[in-house]
Amino acid sequence: MNAYQAEQLEALRMVRQLLGALSEAEAGTLKADIADYRRFRSQVAGFLDAHFKDICTEKCFSSRLSACCSKNGIITFFADVVVNALVSDDEDLDRIEWAIQNPANAFKCIFLSEGGCLWRIKPVVCEFFLCDEAENRAFGDNPEAKKQFEVFKEIKKHFTWPDKPVLFERLEEFFLSRGCRSSLMYIHFSPGLSRIRQNRNSALS
Numbered sequence: 773m774n775a776y777q778a779e780q781l782e783a784l785r786m787v788r789q790l791l792g793a794l795s796e797a798e799a800g801t802l803k804a805d806i807a808d809y810r811r812f813r814s815q816v817a818g819f820l821d822a823h824f825k826d827i828c829t830e831k832c833f834s835s836r837l838s839a840c841c842s843k844n845g846i847i848t849f850f851a852d853v854v855v856n857a858l859v860s861d862d863e864d865l866d867r868i869e870w871a872i873q874n875p876a877n878a879f880k881c882i883f884l885s886e887g888g889c890l891w892r893i894k895p896v897v898c899e900f901f902l903c904d905e906a907e908n909r910a911f912g913d914n915p916e917a918k919k920q921f922e923v924f925k926e927i928k929k930h931f932t933w934p935d936k937p938v939l940f941e942r943l944e945e946f947f948l949s950r951g952c953r954s955s956l957m958y959i960h961f962s963p964g965l966s967r968i969r970q971n972r973n974s975a976l977s
């Protein structure tokens with residue numbers, strides 16, 4: 773396993789272990805906290821399905837190109853792992869653990885299987901990545917759809933961008949406060965995002 777695989781596996785196992793040890797009430801609180809985000813992601817998925825499914829399936833997935841699912845190319849936030857674990861069953865997560873250690877394609881993302889992405893709610897970076905060709909074909913003569921996608925991008929920040937307290941930060945905190953620490957906790961440990969948090973906190977104090 774390379775370093776990328778190792779950190780993905782470590783984060784997933786950490787999340788599974790802690791979620792498995794939570795009381796029903798604690799798990800219920802976490803699930804309630806991600807409910808708005810799940811609704812949002814479901815809206816975005818519906819929008820992308822309507823505008824991109826045919827283009828991406830025909831152009832990329834069927835031809836096995838899957839150009840946007842490149843090897844070790846995606847950033848997964850710790851919160852992505854938590855959200856996906858909360859909506860997945862053990863079999864789903866076992867499949868992901870297996871894939872991390874035994875990627876189906878040596879040149880593609882470790883989470884890409886014959887049937888597509890193994891995540892039930894894929895990492896937010898993946899959901900919002902559109903290649904130029906797909907974007908031009910879908911939005912070229914549909915400015916309203918392009919505008920809607922821009923609106924979704926703005927809404928996404930309310931969950932992920934720490935210039936104010938956001939869900940992705942809370943989920944990291946939940947695990948940090950229980951003794952977990954992961955290199956995928958970018959909101960707390962990446963220099964850029966932690967600076968944004970610090971600036972926000974100093975403006976509030």
Ligand code: SF4
Nearest residue numbers: 841881883884889898
């Ligand atoms: S996580 Fe899923 S959607 Fe994202 S690059 Fe990997 S296979 Fe593709």
